Amino acid sequence: MREKKMMLVVTFHTTADAMAMEKVCKRDQVPGRLIPVPRAISAGCGLAWSAPPENEEQICQAMARVGLEPEELHRCLV
Amino acid sequence: MIYLDNAATTLRKPPQVAAAVAEAITSMGNASRGAHDASLSASRTVYEARCLTAELLGCPRPDHVIFTCNATEALNIAIGGLFAPGDHIISTDLEHNSVLRPLYRLEREQGVAVDFVPADRRGCVDYGDFDRLLRPETRAVVCTHASNLTGNMLDLARLGRFAREHGLLLVADCSQTAGAVPIDMGALGVDVLCFTGHKGLMGPQGTGGLCIRPGVEIRPWKVGGSGVQSYSCTQPEEYPTRLEAGTHNGHGLAGLAAAERFLLEEGVDRIHEKETALARRFYEGVRAIPGVTVYGDHGAPDRAAIVSLNLWDRDSGEISDALAEEYGIATRPGAHCAPRMHQALGTVEQGAVRFSFSYYNTDAEADEAIRAVRTLAEETAPQGA
Structure with missing residues (x-):
């Protein structure tokens, strides 16, 4: 397994929001x-x-452009 | 076969619809159920279908497009999830059983009162009746956009203004118009728009849904797997997850998305123009044939592409069967799940033969149907007529 790295992880309320995130990014x-x-x-x-x-x-600017409200922003090893 | 039963389901779809379903059923995983390629492919497809539906119907947010298996399910969700005991609803005689039965059930089981704006012998309503039926406890107008029997349309923009003026919700059944008539739910003032995917939208059966104006809260009637918040004992609050427990019809939605891309490319206004021209051609060809009674208001400025008629006093099932067996023309006889509309038209016993047109029908097919109706009218004429 690859080594974990510290990443920014954005969570969402729904899968639809996650898909909207992928689309705008x-x-x-x-x-x-x-x-x-x-x-x-x-x-x-x-x-x-x-x-x-x-x-x-x-990333925050991208979400703001489409009015996407994340659940939370985290930093963790992924 | 000349297929003129498009108000029941469109038989001919853009070829890319079947291709998209075939591709999806051999490649897609379960949407919202993982981050591997197959699941993400399904999630992307479902989300794309939300975006396209929102664009086609003027829904302000893709995440307020809720997918169901048909318009009936969507209407049950809306009608069952918006009201409380003591509320009053105004509906109309034009409705399909997918509206009527959920309303009757609310009356029976929830203590909700419902009044129906009557239709006249042409299937038309008097809009003054909406004012006359208004009560302090009225919460909504629940009505169809177009009668599935006569093709008569209700003026949703007018009803939207009426609803705003009196603080009501407007719930619209767009089963006959989504994809076939230009619709912008925001401009019309529609709060909840219910649609099916397999008629004018030209997608697969088993697809449909509701578009919800942001701020309108509908209680879920089903709860269960959502792919998110799995340790919560309750269904997630956020749309669309709130109303979408269980696995989507992802394969069907892939087909619906393909159909919607086609509709956006062709232009719904162009599609509506062609379909209504075909219906008008048929209507003009049959209206003066002795023994033919055509139902509905064909002088209205806008209509769905439906022409229902009877020959003499003959059973509509007998005429529809003769059209199918002797001429290869597919129509729909009987009651069309529209009991109040038939009561208003005086056709409860006879039913009616419904001819409904799609973008793929041709002038030649309409003309062939006119010839068949003329011949059958002659053959079934009572002696001395």
Whole structure:
């Protein structure tokens, strides 16, 4: 298994919001990808957006552009 | 076969619909149930279908497009999840049983009162009746956009203004119009728009849904797996998850998305123009044939592409069967799940033969149907007529 890295992990209220996140990030070439929500954040399931922490501002701007409200932003080993 | 039963379901779909379903059923996983490629592919497809539906119907937010298996389920969710004992609802005689039966059940089981705006012998309503039926406890107008029997349309923009003026919700059954008539729910003032995917939207059966204006709260009637918040004892509050427990019809929604892309490319206004021109051509061809009674208001400025008729006093089932067996023309006889509409038209005993047109029908098919109706009218004429 690959070594874990510290990542910015954005969680959402719904899968629809996660898909909206992926769509805007692909469109605007914002780095990251969808991953299962890490156990360190929530014991439930669902999708989260994982990206290098240095891209936080870019990611927040992308969400703001489409009116997307995240559940939470975390930094954790992924 | 000449297929003129498009108000029941469109038989001919854009070829990309079947291709999308075939591709999905051999490649897609379960949407919202993981982050591997197959699941994400399904999640992307479902989300794309939300975006396209929102664009087609003027829903302000894709996450307020809720998918169900048909319009009946959508209407049950809306009608069952919006009201409380003591509330009053105004509906109309134009409704399909998918509206009527949920309303009757609310009356019977929840102490909700319902009044129906009557239709006249042409299937038209007097809009003044909405004012006359208004009570202090009235909460909503629940009505169809177009009668599935006559093709008569209700003026949703007018009803939207009426609803706003009196603080009511407007719940619209757009089963006959979604994809076939240009619709912008925001501009019309519709709060909840229910649709099916397999008629005018030209998608697969087993698809449908409701578009909800942000701020309108509908209680879920089913709860269960959602792919998120799994340790919560209650269904997540947020739309669309609140109303979508269980696995989506992802394969069907892939087909619906393909159909919706086609509709957006072709233009719904163009589709509506062609369909109503076909219905008008058929209507003009049959209206003066001796023995033919055509129902509905065909002088109205806008209509769904439906023409229902009877020959003499003959059973509509007998005529529809003759059309199918002798001419290869598919129509729908009987009651069309619209009991109040038939009562208003005086056709409870006879039913009616419904001809309904799609974008893929042709003038030649309409003309062939006219010839068949003329011949059958001659053959079934009573002696001395």
